[in-house]
Amino acid sequence: MSPRDTFFGYWETLCTTNPGVEKPVFNQTRCDLIASNMPRCMEVSAVCVQNPDPALCSAALSVCYEGVVGLYEDESGKGGRNRFDITAPCEIDDMCYIQAVHVEQYLNTPAVWNALSPPKQISEYKMVSEAVIDAFAKSSDGMTSTSDLVAFLLANQVHFLAYQGNLDLACNTAGNLRWAHSLVWKGQAEFASKPLRPWRSPVAATGRNETVGTMKEVRVRVGNADTESRFALVTVDGAGHLLPQDRPDVALDMMVRWITGAPFA
Structure with a gap:
C-alpha cells in the first residue's frame, strides 16, 4: 500500500525476531547500515509522495534501494535469499517458487490457452512482464501510496x-x-x-x-x-x-x- 512504509519496515523485519524467527536475519553491521541510511530514504521518499514526479521518485527509489532494500535484494534470486519468505531459500529466478513455473505451464497448455483466447499479439503467458516493470519504473506509481x-x-x-x-x-x-x-x-x-x-x-x-x-x-x-x-x-x-x-x-x-x-x- 505504501512503498515508503515498506522500506521503513525492512529494519524490523531483518534486524529483530518480531517476524517469528529465532534470530535476526541480518547481523549488527548490516542493521546499523540500514539504520544509518533510513533517515535519508524517508526524507527523499516523502518528497516523492508529496510531489509524484517520475524523476523525483526515481531518485528516491535509487536512494532507498542502495541504502536499505538492496542490502537484501542484491542477494536474492535463484539459490539466494527469498524476499517473499525470509526463512526460505529462493528456488527459481526472481519469483523463487517452483509453483510459478507450474502456473506458466498450465496457462500455456493448448486447452487453457484456447479457452482464455488472448490477443494474437501475445504468444505465451509469463508470470512477469518486463514491459510492465519498465513502464512502472518510468512512472511514479511504484513509489507512491494508495x-x-x-x-x-x-x-x-x-x-x-x-x-x-x-x-x-x-x-x-x-x-x-x-x-x-x-x-x-x-x-x-x-x-x-x-x-x-x-x-x-x-x-x-x-x-x-x-x-x-x-x-x-x-x-x-x-x-x-x-x-x-x-x-x-x-x-x-x-x-x-x-x-x-x-x-x-x-x-x-x-x-x-x-x-x-x-x-x-
Missing part, C-alpha cells in the same frame, strides 16, 4: 482487509502496520489506539484451535452512511507473501470470516 484510494473506499462503505504473512519482506508486517496507523480517515485514531490481539483458527495439522497470528480492526460509520466501514489488519505466523500457499487452512478461515462479517477475535 492511501487516498483506500480512504475513498472506506468513505463509501467498502470494507478493507490488509492481511500479512509475518515472514514476508516484500510487503512486510512492520511497514503495513505503520501504513495502517497513518491512514487518514475517521477511524484512524481508534485503529491506532488498539493493540494487536492474538487470533485463533482451526489448524489442519493438529486439529486444534490455535493462535495463528495477530489482528486489530475497527468498524466506523463514516458521514451519513447507513452502514459501518470495516478496516482490519490481520497477520499470520509461519507464512510469507504467499500466505494461502503457506497456510491454506488459516487463509481459508480468514477469508470466510471476512466475507461473512465474522470477527477475528
